[in-house]
Amino acid sequence: MGGDFGPRCIVPACLAALAEYPSLHLVLVGYSPVLEELIADCPAADRHRLCIEHASEVIGMDERPAQALRSKPDASMRVALELLRSGRAQACVSAGNTGALMALSRYVLKTLPGIDRPAMVSAIPTATGRCHLLDLGANVDCSAEHLYQFAVMGAVAAEACGVVRPRVALLNVGTEEIKGNQQVKLAASLLQQARGLNYIGFVEGDGLYRGEADVAVCDGFVGNILLKSSEGLASMISRRIEALFSESMGSRLLGSLALPLLQRLHGDLAPAQHNGASFLGLQGIVVKSHGAAGSEAFQSAIRRALLEIRENLPQRLHGRLEHLLL
Amino acid sequence: MGGDFGPRCIVPACLAALAEYPSLHLVLVGYSPVLEELIADCPAADRHRLCIEHASEVIGMDERPAQALRSKPDASMRVALELLRSGRAQACVSAGNTGALMALSRYVLKTLPGIDRPAMVSAIPTATGRCHLLDLGANVDCSAEHLYQFAVMGAVAAEACGVVRPRVALLNVGTEEIKGNQQVKLAASLLQQARGLNYIGFVEGDGLYRGEADVAVCDGFVGNILLKSSEGLASMISRRIEALFSESMGSRLLGSLALPLLQRLHGDLAPAQHNGASFLGLQGIVVKSHGAAGSEAFQSAIRRALLEIRENLPQRLHGRLEHLLL
Numbered sequence: 001m002g003g004d005f006g007p008r009c010i011v012p013a014c015l016a017a018l019a020e021y022p023s024l025h026l027v028l029v030g031y032s033p034v035l036e037e038l039i040a041d042c043p044a045a046d047r048h049r050l051c052i053e054h055a056s057e058v059i060g061m062d063e064r065p066a067q068a069l070r071s072k073p074d075a076s077m078r079v080a081l082e083l084l085r086s087g088r089a090q091a092c093v094s095a096g097n098t099g100a101l102m103a104l105s106r107y108v109l110k111t112l113p114g115i116d117r118p119a120m121v122s123a124i125p126t127a128t129g130r131c132h133l134l135d136l137g138a139n140v141d142c143s144a145e146h147l148y149q150f151a152v153m154g155a156v157a158a159e160a161c162g163v164v165r166p167r168v169a170l171l172n173v174g175t176e177e178i179k180g181n182q183q184v185k186l187a188a189s190l191l192q193q194a195r196g197l198n199y200i201g202f203v204e205g206d207g208l209y210r211g212e213a214d215v216a217v218c219d220g221f222v223g224n225i226l227l228k229s230s231e232g233l234a235s236m237i238s239r240r241i242e243a244l245f246s247e248s249m250g251s252r253l254l255g256s257l258a259l260p261l262l263q264r265l266h267g268d269l270a271p272a273q274h275n276g277a278s279f280l281g282l283q284g285i286v287v288k289s290h291g292a293a294g295s296e297a298f299q300s301a302i303r304r305a306l307l308e309i310r311e312n313l314p315q316r317l318h319g320r321l322e323h324l325l326l
Numbered sequence: 327m328g329g330d331f332g333p334r335c336i337v338p339a340c341l342a343a344l345a346e347y348p349s350l351h352l353v354l355v356g357y358s359p360v361l362e363e364l365i366a367d368c369p370a371a372d373r374h375r376l377c378i379e380h381a382s383e384v385i386g387m388d389e390r391p392a393q394a395l396r397s398k399p400d401a402s403m404r405v406a407l408e409l410l411r412s413g414r415a416q417a418c419v420s421a422g423n424t425g426a427l428m429a430l431s432r433y434v435l436k437t438l439p440g441i442d443r444p445a446m447v448s449a450i451p452t453a454t455g456r457c458h459l460l461d462l463g464a465n466v467d468c469s470a471e472h473l474y475q476f477a478v479m480g481a482v483a484a485e486a487c488g489v490v491r492p493r494v495a496l497l498n499v500g501t502e503e504i505k506g507n508q509q510v511k512l513a514a515s516l517l518q519q520a521r522g523l524n525y526i527g528f529v530e531g532d533g534l535y536r537g538e539a540d541v542a543v544c545d546g547f548v549g550n551i552l553l554k555s556s557e558g559l560a561s562m563i564s565r566r567i568e569a570l571f572s573e574s575m576g577s578r579l580l581g582s583l584a585l586p587l588l589q590r591l592h593g594d595l596a597p598a599q600h601n602g603a604s605f606l607g608l609q610g611i612v613v614k615s616h617g618a619a620g621s622e623a624f625q626s627a628i629r630r631a632l633l634e635i636r637e638n639l640p641q642r643l644h645g646r647l648e649h650l651l652l
Binding site for chain 1: 388390466467502506507531532547563588
């Protein structure tokens with residue numbers, strides 16, 4: 001029921017995902033009359049692999065997480081997470097209120113032993129590949145211990161994506177030891193002592209995009225602003241390129257010739273927006289789709305959930321945590 | 327003596343600035359034999375408007391600010407700031423160690439009444455113009471009162487650049503009132519009560535680049551990471567465009583035709599790197615040039631200092647602070 005476009009956007013994404021993955025089963029959780037109507041619009045839908053779980057309440061995009069937790073026992077988001085806890089589902093994908101999804105996930109699923117707070121992670125494009133950036137906004141204030149736990153979680157998430165011995169860095173305002181705030185300096189000394197983690201030190205904002213790290217760790221305030229400002233800058237540049245190529249007859253012609261190249265660039269820069277973010281550190285798989293993104297983005301979030309099921313990410317993380325933290 | 331390239335880069339920039347502004351006088355502060363030699367290489371230099379002030383010590387780029395303050399009384403940076411304090415110079419421009427420059431500026435020049443900490447500001451390009459972003463790294467931890475003072479300083483800096491009733495916003499992880507950390511929420515309530523300040527609420531990272539604010543306020547950790555990651559992303563995109571246009575014979579031809587357009591784009595995106603950052607809140611004008619940037623960047627920093635002298639920025643700020651803060 002969530003996101004800026006709600007089920008009108010999510011239901012078609014689900015039907016497309018069912019067509020893409022023949023072994024996928026989906027449970028749509030929300031207000032059933034609305035969902036039934038949207039499914040009825042697509043007669044080709046394979047109803048054997050699609051069922052609806054009715055939920056009478058919806059959490060608003062601006063609702064306070066604490067209030068959503070207390071006052072809406074039958075919210076679609078909560079019902080979906082209960083399905084996960086009871087084992088009726090293997091992952092939960094939502095485009096709803098991020099804060100509420102995080103609070104409910106913690107309450108319903110609980111965190112893994114050794115993890116105080118779950119984090120949000122996404123892999124952003126860099127000059128040489130991808131960098132797993134976390135936290136992206138779940139925790140606006142973080143202690144050194146939280147940053148340390150995020151580093152461990154980010155390393156496991158990068159490994160699940162096929163990165164061997166991921167280079168883990170703390171995002172900071174400089175690379176020298178004396179730089180940064182107290183939390184970052186303390187986290188650095190914790191990470192220097194961690195066995196089995198390829199900690200490489202501090203990385204700066206520009207180093208991140210140069211591809212100096214496979215995992216970059218920061219608090220949720222910094223991560224959220226980095227991610228959103230990058231999205232904003234990439235959009236601005238795309239629009240400037242369009243404008244440049246539409247100024248005169250000559251540049252318009254040039255632009256039409258360059259269009260396929262520019263579209264590829266655009267696709268390259270948008271994966272963070274398109275792939276959604278994973279919640280790490282929970283006893284279960286939860287993927288948050290970008291609220292303002294369309295059907296294709298939600299479908300990508302489903303793909304991400306499938307990857308995490310295949311890689312058994314929570315179990316893998318649990319094993320690593322036992323080795324490292326306990 | 328500072329920056330990644332030192333006087334080899336700074337001296338030519340100074341000579342070019344002297345040629346550009348016939349009424350400009352410059353004092354070069356540093357190790358005089360080196361400076362004399364570099365000037366001698368340019369026989370066209372107008373020595374009437376150029377003098378050298380010898381300083382026997384240099385602060386290293388990685389030196390701790392506290393140590394630089396204690397142990398190097400004859401550091402070039404300090405001697406330059408003393409010239410400013412004594413009235414022999416009207417502004418100080420440096421490409422050296424940012425932390426040391428800030429610590430020495432505070433110690434030698436003192437802050438304006440009502441200002442606890444100076445901030446670094448730069449105007450970054452947005453979809454609709456420029457946004458004055460501060461703090462860019464001088465203060466990694468900030469209280470709500472500091473953010474409030476930054477907002478006032480940013481507004482005055484934007485006005486000095488010709489912006490009428492600048493829209494002032496706090497950078498945050500959401501635009502709803504409940505979002506953000508404690509400092510940001512408290513700063514918001516202080517700003518809501520400020521008379522004579524056009525406070526418009528929270529702005530997110532993407533809204534910043536959409537041009538939703540003329541002044542965006544954050545702590546120095548967030549601002550530094552936003553600025554550097556934006557520089558990194560813009561460079562990465564520039565290189566991808568180059569790569570796209572050099573893949574095949576056809577795209578190379580297209581690229582050579584599009585080159586003037588792409589170069590303009592590149593110039594548009596780099597002003598933050600090229601113009602340097604101003605220190606606001608001091609009893610004097612201090613401009614920090616980008617350490618890794620070349621001669622042209624240092625020349626831009628001199629231009630910025632000239633603008634602040636013309637607009638009498640510290641005096642203007644002092645008047646506004648008396649009205650708002652005291």
